[in-house]
Amino acid sequence: MRAKWLCLVALTAAAVGCGEGRAIFDIDVFSFLSNANADTLPYSGPLPPLQDTIPVQTVNSIGIGGSSIVDTVRLTGSVDFVNDTGTGNVRFAVYFDTLKSRVYLGDSAFSVSGAVTPNATTTSPFDVDIIDPAMRKLFLASTVYVGIRASVTGAVQGTAKLRALRARIVIKDKIF
């Protein structure tokens, strides 16, 4: 239902105003995660690991069907590695899929790493263009599932806190 609602508003507005222009969707993925308290993930290494993923979360995406052409999918944001102990590297990976059960089974959409030191916070911004056509197509669905995973090298312990994650999706206008 909500997919219909978003789709209806989006395409109605686009049909009125878009002409030959582009429809750009700026999806605040972070808001979906933070409202579900899924924007924070403890990390610990090397062994035994804590739970290294969050429960899969739901993001309302565009929902205009697969016949449209996605011109660009760009993911921007930043993650803070709030490190308690140890020196090493933390890798923060983000996963998307249209099937909830498949989110962590495939490759990550992107990952970002940060070198961490004791009692220090490392901020790692990211700005990633998704070039995989299949990955781009995911965002045409009405619902996209998202997951994040943290992995470490070295004996470190701390918390990865997502600060921002936005998806900018540019539709090249075959629907209008």
Added chain:
Amino acid sequence: MRTFVLGFGLVVVLGGAAAPAAAQWLVTDARRIGMGGLTLGRSGSVARYNPAYRAVQTQAARHGQPKLTIPIPLGIIQFLHDHPHLSSDPAFDPKSSGFNPILVANTILNLPLYLEVKQAPTPTNDVIFTVGDTVLIVNLGQAANLVPQDQFGISGSSRPLDPGFGFKGARVSLMGWVHDDAEFELGDKLLGFLRDSQPAQTNTRYSALVHGLLEAGFAPTVSYSGRIAGDSAGGFYVGGALHYYLGVAYGRTDGDGGFITGNQIFTGANPVTPDARTLTQYSKTGNALGHGFGGDVGLAWVSGPIELGVGVNDIGATITWPDTRQDSAFYRDSTVAGNGSSVIYSRPLQDHVSTKTKLPVSYIANVAYTVGNTTLGADVLNTGRGSVVHVGGEQRLGLFAVRGGVARDQRKRIEFGFGGGVRFGGLGLDVGFWTHTNSLSNERGITMATSLSIY
């Protein structure tokens, strides 16, 4: 799903463009287009809206008025060249990924009769949708200017047939009449969302007001038009008609529709609830006929080079429909809130009740001045939805004629016309250019009209 959405989008596109469409006229005479839409002579609007003009003698030679005008549809050739396989053209197929509602709307609003020498540019700015867990913002950019702020619609009354007989200015006839009226107005919340990029709010109703009316019938008519002073070279003419309107059928709906957002914009199983309600009234063919009286009056004065006229139609034309059914039509899905029965659509209110409708009063005022080979004129026409003003003229120079004019349409936009013609004996070729804003754009396009005239 996609077809549904695109279909809805197309409806909105056409609806949004109804105001500019209503503001224009489909004219098949390149002469008239060259004069900014001005009509001279006995044809066109003056004879329709001013009963006195039925008695004013035609002065074709003085106005350079042809007996017959035949449009040359260069626009159709252009259109068929651009779209050679119309039935399979993906741009016109809602099921195709290449379906283009903008092109469809522009084609309907600018029927390709004449050549479009300057296309009105449609907005090409990007449209940005900001989506969050509890946020939806639509930024249409400059295209937001196309979202109508005020009530808009299409309405008019026409008299397709008027067979009868007359003697010495008096006439008895049976006039057919049709009245249509469609109005649409976005509610403040929906207007702010689309035009001002206001964020969608929770627990808020987004809606639009809708009004539609269609009625038709016939009217036994007694009329008179004649000269009460002067002679054939100049005089004072009056005209009037009394109609007894008999309504065959009518339907009317007044309501509003939209949706109500939930506690959160994009969460929950049902973030929005459709909500619509209308009062529908109709009297079908076969019910007791509607009835009512109304009249037309007109005056015309011709004195040498000057001609003046004023006409008013459908004065007091209120029609009583004695056998009307009223239904409350609405959409309410109580399953959404979980507090009622399932979807309900309609409920009869009353049957066999009396209701009334009113035909819009139309008026025209015109002036023409002819001296030598120069003719100037102006008219104001109001058919119940704003006045349209035309001012224009024609200068004949031997075989040639040059024309120009200005018009103010129902959107209060100024449009320009210019053109010329050449005449060889009884045959003439005319070309006229006119600006228009009846595309999905606030910028003007230019159409070139061509027609043959037979004198």
